[in-house]
Amino acid sequence: MLRRNRVSATAAAPRLHGLRHRRFSVLLTLFAAVAVAVVLSVTIGSKSVPIADAWSALTAPTGSENDIIIRSLRVPRTVLGVLAGIALGVAGALMQGHTRNPLADPGLLGVTQGAAFAMVASIILLGASSLLVYIWFGLAGALVASVAVFALGMVGGRGGPTPVTLALAGTAVSAFLYALTSAIVLWDEQAMDVFRFWQAGSIAARGADVVWQVLPFILVGLVLAATNAPGLNALSLGEDVARGLGQNITMTRTVGVASVTLLTGAAVAACGSLSFVGLIVPHLARPLSGTDHRWLLPYSGLIGAALLLLADVIGRVVAPPGELEVGVVLALIGAPFFVAMVRRRKPVRL
């Protein structure tokens, strides 16, 4: 058996090279897809702007109506869409990798409900009334909830949190915070108004200041995600194999949770509950990337950005003169799509 199969030591090498070549081509294609989505997002809307005009609005603005639409509305909206899409796509892939659960979404750590609770609490307790203030509270709430979940997850597991204790703690904390949030919004009308728009999920009507507000969190989250990828590859073979390969498990989990928290926290605080993006995007990326997280994470980020922008563009044109929130569009096209995908292929084992 052994001798019969033996071939020269170099036989496998060209195939490995070819694979890497193909992966770079996919990466370029996804970059192109994001670029197309960006152009659509900047030019299409209740008032469509020709590409040439959009270009001149960016390079040589004259103060025309088109220039104002492009510079103060479309560009921040598009940039926020790209950032949130990347953040949620990467966070979703990290989350599914760490839990080895294809149905995990980045909200599993209590991040989404933490952000929601902190926002409505800031309204009734502190009288907060501007978007920037809500977002700060949303970010803080997301971080605190995630730290609480991580701490609870440590209590249960022997030698650091395990995916199971994290998921259990996350579900419990989310349910608890959701109950509190519901109580507040039923009681306070202003909080209800903020909450229902936040819950739908939108990237509209957020200025450049919001982009700058969440950008540092997303950048740090992405750096942590990049350092997490090799460890996640080892972990996907099981904890014992990962330890045998010299990986520090607790460290890998901690960095992963920190990254998911920053990325998801920033995205949901700014754009509302869009964590559905984090659930489906890795399933779109995996057939292209295979199981290697060093490719899965960037692919997921780019697909997340393209998907979020395209859904947003669709939301702008389907119900004129009004707009449909991107979260609603994503759920409407995403849910049937997800069902079809699950039916077509057997559920993946991670």
Place this chain on the structure above:
Amino acid sequence: MGAEVRLQTAAVRLGYGDRIVVDGLDLGIEAGSVTTIIGPNGCGKSTLLRALGRLLKPQGGEVLLDGKRIDKIPTREVAKILGVLPQAPTAPEGLTVADLVARGRHPHQTWYRQWSSDDEDAVATALDMTGLADLAERPLDELSGGQRQRAWISMALAQGTDLLLLDEPTTFLDLAHQVEVLELVRHLHREAGRTVVMVLHDLNLAARYADRLVAMRAGKVIAAGSPHEVLTEELLGDVFELDAKVIEDPVAGTPLVVPIRPRSHPAA
């Protein structure tokens, strides 16, 4: 034999929480040997192997790798000297053989330098030694049980360690595939000079493929030595509570166990 001792336990105490499985165990693994640990279910052989591979931290005593306490060596450095293959490992769906084997290079990589020509060579050599070069692009889940186990061993080989710990590498395999995997282990030992420690259930295969047998019962080493020294009718009674006849394996000349009946059997 007097060869240098690579891996050693000194009065090691192992367990999970309050449940102590192994207490006060001393064992040395010599360079260039194939050592097989045998014993009844629950005797602590897998626990011992996990401790040797620093997957389980001792509650007392110490494990020494090349004379140094293994828990004082950075885990990544240990991973360059010692490879561990746990029992029945699982891989994510769709992982190809080449990708799995490439992941054996993990301890040699840093996040800014992910792939080198050393990695390339090690993976190609590991695939070649395990006879998997033609299956490199196939997903693991499409392979037979024996091929899959060879792929995992190939990953451990790509890690490039002189020491290899294998926990029941033949579980769930039919006899032909068991022999196939053990022939590979023998090949690694003879041609590539690897020191191997493994846990096996099949006593006859253990006798045939090991230089040294270690028989355990209830967390203690009852006997250690060559298969001829260890696999006696008396020991089978003591360790496995089995009445058996030991004859000479007509093919390999090693001891061959023919079971008669368990000692606890009501009919005995």
